[in-house]
Amino acid sequence: MFDKCFHVAYRYNPRGIPRKQNMVNIAVIGAGYVGLTTGACLSYVGHNVTIADLNASRIAGLQKGEIPFVEPLLSEIVADGLRSERLTFVTGAINACKDAKFHFLCLPTPPDDDGSTDLSFFQTAVDEISEALQPNSIIINKSTVPVGTAKIINEQINRRDISIVSNPEFLAEGNAVNDFLSPSRIVIGAETREDARRVEELYSNIDAPVLLTGWESAELIKHTANAFLAMKLTFVNEIATLCEKTGADIQDVAKGIGYDPRIGASYLNPGPGWGGSCFPKDSSSLVHVARKVGFDFTLLEHTIQLNKKHVERTAGKVLNLLSKEKNSPKVAAWGLTFKAGTDDLRSSPAIEVLSHLIAEGIKICAYDPTVTGTIEQIPEVSIETDPYASVEDADVLVVLTEWEEFNELEMGKVANMMKSPSLVDTRNLFDREEMESVGFTYCGMGL
Numbered sequence: 001m002f003d004k005c006f007h008v009a010y011r012y013n014p015r016g017i018p019r020k021q022n023m024v025n026i027a028v029i030g031a032g033y034v035g036l037t038t039g040a041c042l043s044y045v046g047h048n049v050t051i052a053d054l055n056a057s058r059i060a061g062l063q064k065g066e067i068p069f070v071e072p073l074l075s076e077i078v079a080d081g082l083r084s085e086r087l088t089f090v091t092g093a094i095n096a097c098k099d100a101k102f103h104f105l106c107l108p109t110p111p112d113d114d115g116s117t118d119l120s121f122f123q124t125a126v127d128e129i130s131e132a133l134q135p136n137s138i139i140i141n142k143s144t145v146p147v148g149t150a151k152i153i154n155e156q157i158n159r160r161d162i163s164i165v166s167n168p169e170f171l172a173e174g175n176a177v178n179d180f181l182s183p184s185r186i187v188i189g190a191e192t193r194e195d196a197r198r199v200e201e202l203y204s205n206i207d208a209p210v211l212l213t214g215w216e217s218a219e220l221i222k223h224t225a226n227a228f229l230a231m232k233l234t235f236v237n238e239i240a241t242l243c244e245k246t247g248a249d250i251q252d253v254a255k256g257i258g259y260d261p262r263i264g265a266s267y268l269n270p271g272p273g274w275g276g277s278c279f280p281k282d283s284s285s286l287v288h289v290a291r292k293v294g295f296d297f298t299l300l301e302h303t304i305q306l307n308k309k310h311v312e313r314t315a316g317k318v319l320n321l322l323s324k325e326k327n328s329p330k331v332a333a334w335g336l337t338f339k340a341g342t343d344d345l346r347s348s349p350a351i352e353v354l355s356h357l358i359a360e361g362i363k364i365c366a367y368d369p370t371v372t373g374t375i376e377q378i379p380e381v382s383i384e385t386d387p388y389a390s391v392e393d394a395d396v397l398v399v400l401t402e403w404e405e406f407n408e409l410e411m412g413k414v415a416n417m418m419k420s421p422s423l424v425d426t427r428n429l430f431d432r433e434e435m436e437s438v439g440f441t442y443c444g445m446g447l
């Protein structure tokens with residue numbers, strides 16, 4: 001047992017990727033965002049990987065190399081795996097597990113109403129595979145779970161010859177393949193050093209610091225990383241508001257603090273509020289975990305509340321520009337996903353901002369490079385497939401995600417097409433002077 005102790009080992013593999021002599025058979029349960037990236041990348045570095053999912057039509061598509069969501073490089077990596085026959089897709093977890101010694105759980109961990117994490121997908125999958133596992137197999141949890149989950153799975157599996165390892169993912173959407181193949185670190189939480197070393201060996205072709213810990217620390221590292229980044233962003237959004245009230249410029253302030261290595265230059269861009277499938281869910285889950293052990297995590301609770309307030313403040317900027325417009329005001333919105341580079345609409349601050357505007361009776365026409373059709377949460381919003389068409393006769397254009405392609409549009413033409421050209425740039429994507437020179441009233445974040 002080395003539950004409480006850990007050490008850091010820096011690895012360097014001069015032979016590059018892939019090196020095949022350590023090839024092993026791996027099962028990945030779940031072909032969602034994490035499972036597909038994990039499985040495809042593990043096959044890319046030389047292992048034989050079988051990815052399983054319950055969704056038969058998703059598996060049929062993947063067998064033909066069809067990726068069910070937008071993620072750069074993933075289709076190339078999957079195509080490489082299919083071509084080399086190191087990557088296979090099957091329906092049903094049990095079909096992936098029978099020939100493997102390593103079983104990655106990459107399953108959904110949705111929030112319950114009280115913010116806690118629903119582990120039923122895990123428990124069902126573990127029940128399904130437990131009898132079929134080969135002796136001395138390792139179940140490796142990749143998904144984000146509350147601290148204590150490895151212990152629960154260990155008790156559930158109740159087989160002395162099966163080990164549990166916690167190996168959290170740090171994949172950001174839009175950069176997942178790079179994050180897997182060139183990670184900032186690999187965290188492996190195990191009950192014994194031998195289990196940890198066996199899992200570490202799976203990554204021997206990847207050059208990254210490896211941190212070996214106990215189960216609880218590995219699980220808490222993942223939640224802490226996301227909660228800390230969320231807190232950093234809330235802090236930046238609060239400072240951006242202070243900049244607006246004091247005449248400072250958030251971009252200068254962020255640069256000025258980012259040079260300090262103790263602070264770091266990343267995650268300092270203000271926005272409409274943070275969102276996505278991870279930060280909101282994981283922050284709430286961590287608050288819940290803390291409460292369960294009798295600790296009031298007030299800092300994180302306030303972080304979550306302040307983010308909601310910031311989203312309202314962002315909507316307020318649009319409403320403020322519309323205040324003189326009495327006759328059925330119209331807003332054009334660019335960007336609907338929770339950030340650029342993805343088609344993921346889960347907990348998107350863009351949708352939250354637009355919901356506030358809808359509640360005020362405002363008509364909205366939107367454009368997003370990856371979104372078509374109707375959005376369930378905001379069916380009132382009409383979606384255009386052309387950015388110019390979305391701005392016709394609009395009073396305010398609100399830019400909600402940071403797609404670079406927005407910068408390539410002719411903003412003079414956009415201004416001319418609008419009724420009264422005002423721009424709320426929640427990502428500070430555009431230059432104020434340039435926008436004013438083509439006729440916009442410009443409103444950024446923290447400027």
Ligand code: UGA
Pocket residue numbers: 144169170171172173174226229233266267268269270271272273274275276277278279338339340349
């Ligand atoms: C996040 C983490 O970054 C990953 O390390 C982690 O593995 C992943 O969650 C997960 O738990 O699976 P992701 O949800 O893809 O990744 O999103 P981020 O790129 O981190 O962005 C989160 C939110 O912060 C977005 O709404 C984004 O627009 C916002 N953000 C980010 C800013 O407003 N400003 C910034 O400077 C950076």
